[in-house]
Amino acid sequence: MMKTSQQPPALQVVMKEARRAIRPLIWFSGGINVLMLTGALYMLQVYHRVLSSHSLETLVMLSLMAAGALVTMAGLEVVRGRLLATVGSWMNARLAPVLLTASVEYAASAPGHANARPLRDLDQVRNFFTSPSIFPILDAPWAPLFFAAIFVMHPWLGWLALCGGIVLFALALLNEYLTRKPLNEAASAQSRAYVQAEAAIRNAEVVQAMGMLKPLLEGWKAQQDEANKGQVLAANRGSVIAAIARCHRLALQMAILGLGAYLVLRNEASPGIMISASILMGRALSPVEQAIGTWKATVGARAAYRRLTAVAGQHREATPVMPLPRPKGRFEADNLVLARQGGEHILKGVSFRLNPGEAMALIGPSGAGKTSLARILAGAWRPSGGRALLDGMDVAQWAAEDRGHYVGYLPQDIELFAGTVSENICRFANINPAVFNNVVKAAQLAGVHELIKGLPKGYATEIGESGAVLSGGQRQRIGLARALYGDPPLIILDEPNSNLDREGEDALIAALGAVKMAGATIILIAHRANIMEKVDKILVLNRGQQDLFGSRDYVFNELAARIRPITHQVTQMPADSTPEISAAVLGVSNGPRPSSKRTPRPSALGTTIVANQA
Ligand SMILES: Nc1ncnc2c1ncn2[C@@H]1O[C@H](COP(=O)(O)OP(=O)(O)OP(=O)(O)O)[C@@H](O)[C@H]1O
Numbered sequence: 001m002m003k004t005s006q007q008p009p010a011l012q013v014v015m016k017e018a019r020r021a022i023r024p025l026i027w028f029s030g031g032i033n034v035l036m037l038t039g040a041l042y043m044l045q046v047y048h049r050v051l052s053s054h055s056l057e058t059l060v061m062l063s064l065m066a067a068g069a070l071v072t073m074a075g076l077e078v079v080r081g082r083l084l085a086t087v088g089s090w091m092n093a094r095l096a097p098v099l100l101t102a103s104v105e106y107a108a109s110a111p112g113h114a115n116a117r118p119l120r121d122l123d124q125v126r127n128f129f130t131s132p133s134i135f136p137i138l139d140a141p142w143a144p145l146f147f148a149a150i151f152v153m154h155p156w157l158g159w160l161a162l163c164g165g166i167v168l169f170a171l172a173l174l175n176e177y178l179t180r181k182p183l184n185e186a187a188s189a190q191s192r193a194y195v196q197a198e199a200a201i202r203n204a205e206v207v208q209a210m211g212m213l214k215p216l217l218e219g220w221k222a223q224q225d226e227a228n229k230g231q232v233l234a235a236n237r238g239s240v241i242a243a244i245a246r247c248h249r250l251a252l253q254m255a256i257l258g259l260g261a262y263l264v265l266r267n268e269a270s271p272g273i274m275i276s277a278s279i280l281m282g283r284a285l286s287p288v289e290q291a292i293g294t295w296k297a298t299v300g301a302r303a304a305y306r307r308l309t310a311v312a313g314q315h316r317e318a319t320p321v322m323p324l325p326r327p328k329g330r331f332e333a334d335n336l337v338l339a340r341q342g343g344e345h346i347l348k349g350v351s352f353r354l355n356p357g358e359a360m361a362l363i364g365p366s367g368a369g370k371t372s373l374a375r376i377l378a379g380a381w382r383p384s385g386g387r388a389l390l391d392g393m394d395v396a397q398w399a400a401e402d403r404g405h406y407v408g409y410l411p412q413d414i415e416l417f418a419g420t421v422s423e424n425i426c427r428f429a430n431i432n433p434a435v436f437n438n439v440v441k442a443a444q445l446a447g448v449h450e451l452i453k454g455l456p457k458g459y460a461t462e463i464g465e466s467g468a469v470l471s472g473g474q475r476q477r478i479g480l481a482r483a484l485y486g487d488p489p490l491i492i493l494d495e496p497n498s499n500l501d502r503e504g505e506d507a508l509i510a511a512l513g514a515v516k517m518a519g520a521t522i523i524l525i526a527h528r529a530n531i532m533e534k535v536d537k538i539l540v541l542n543r544g545q546q547d548l549f550g551s552r553d554y555v556f557n558e559l560a561a562r563i564r565p566i567t568h569q570v571t572q573m574p575a576d577s578t579p580e581i582s583a584a585v586l587g588v589s590n591g592p593r594p595s596s597k598r599t600p601r602p603s604a605l606g607t608t609i610v611a612n613q614a
Helices: 008-035 039-053 056-109 117-130 132-153 154-204 206-209 212-265 272-291 295-312 369-378 400-406 421-425 432-445 449-453 470-486 502-517 530-533 551-573 577-587
Strands: 333-337 347-352 359-363 385-390 405-412 490-494 522-527 538-544 545-551 598-602 607-610
Touching: 008 056, 039 056, 039 272, 056 117, 056 295, 117 132, 117 295, 117 369, 132 154, 132 272, 132 295, 154 206, 154 212, 154 272, 206 212, 212 272, 212 295, 272 295, 295 490, 347 369, 347 385, 347 538, 359 369, 359 530, 369 490, 369 522, 385 522, 400 405, 405 470, 421 432, 421 470, 432 449, 432 470, 432 502, 449 470, 470 490, 470 502, 502 522, 502 530, 538 551, 545 551
Parallel strands: 347 545, 359 522, 359 538, 405 490, 490 522
Antiparallel strands: 333 347, 333 385, 538 545, 598 607
């Protein structure tokens, strides 16, 4: 399926829908607030009608009506709570897949920033929507109703209540001003502490083996302390403001009673008005007071929402369209450029073409940009400029499902998942007999079928988190089977033999021959020359620059020509350089394992490299 960028970002769409769902809740809250006038009105009517008429029936009638209104209000509150919970779980169901997709895309485009924080942030936003912290937001629009009712009773009472309300509102703003910075700093420190803790747990092996726990704990604790410091500071400031606000409200309540009493003495108001005005003012100020109390949750939810926007703000859901036809494997890189965030270039214009059935090796010294290029070619990273085209279609524009069908990719870190061997090979498709046949076919092609059969439960063996129960070589060979699953027309392998023994390498070479025969286009990154026998072309990268591209013989001859004078000068090696010497220039070795006996040689490509003395 093709992606289009016609739709608005998914997060925006969902939040707009959420706001639309919450809007009726404000009207609902209006009903609740109107019914909250019951107490004051009841008080007023008792003074005005019952005490003056001494009518028991009136009292009973008024009491029944008030009780009915209170029961209705309680019912509306229950419904409001349920509606909020429904909106919360709807948001979760709607947003969680969007966020997970956006987080994976974000992590792929900004490696090193990958963590599951967005899903925790979603929990925080959802909890805010379903907790009492949202009530002040729903009730605040109705506060003028109460002030208006007080004004109707007596303008002086109205003005007193309004001025008191403004002071309380100013205190709420002061609270926001004084607590926002420490709360935000605390949230960032907490977030960094989480990331550090996650990294320590993820890399437990190296942490344990090299005694890194203590310094890591210290770093983590420093972040925790910073988070605590911010929280304590905000809590201290918040509690002072909350105490002043409470004191102010109590004083205001007394003041309104006092003013009411004065008006009663002047015969300008009844005792009923005096007490009702006090009750109404309590209701009018309640959202502001609640907002001060729940400020921390509000700030936390707002910060979480901002982080979500940073990660998923631009993510758009793909428009379902007709799946693309299966490509033949004609591949073209057109002036690919990749820039770091700081602007420095990792790739500076790489162009090449491959026909179906051709294999290309990507070679160059460490840090040349080979892996970065492979990630772009596989569609995992978007280039900053240029295009990678498979049968004329830009792979960056493809939907992930299409790439999944047509691109086989073995990353440098292999990246297997918790699950069975079969699930990993078929990329977690639903396993049925047809899928399983293809799993076995891919494993046979990768020469790993016998190895898998030897595992405790064969293809059903659970391999644990990141394939933890497998050896490095086993992981790599199963990763190769995963890349070959479904006969993709484009196969990209990043150092597929880095963990392989002789037998594994032979199986890899045989697999490369077979998929080439079947017409697949292969791009492979190699540091060792012995898998070069199946490649037709070679691209040499150096410091992100395309140094050479052409047939294998052409590139080796070019490299041999460059190294000839150097080998004469430095090592007195024979001038008839072999491809192996050229390969050595690029840090490409001959043997199945790099030897520990290394001689540094100056590189023809301008970098100091190490040639293996096999
Ligand atoms: N996620 C990243 N963010 C920023 N810079 C990166 C990232 N990954 C790689 N780089 C930088 O890009 C450059 C090329 O790295 P890359 O891994 O592509 O090289 P390579 O040729 O594959 O090296 P090696 O042979 O050692 O695997 C390096 O300078 C590296 O620091």
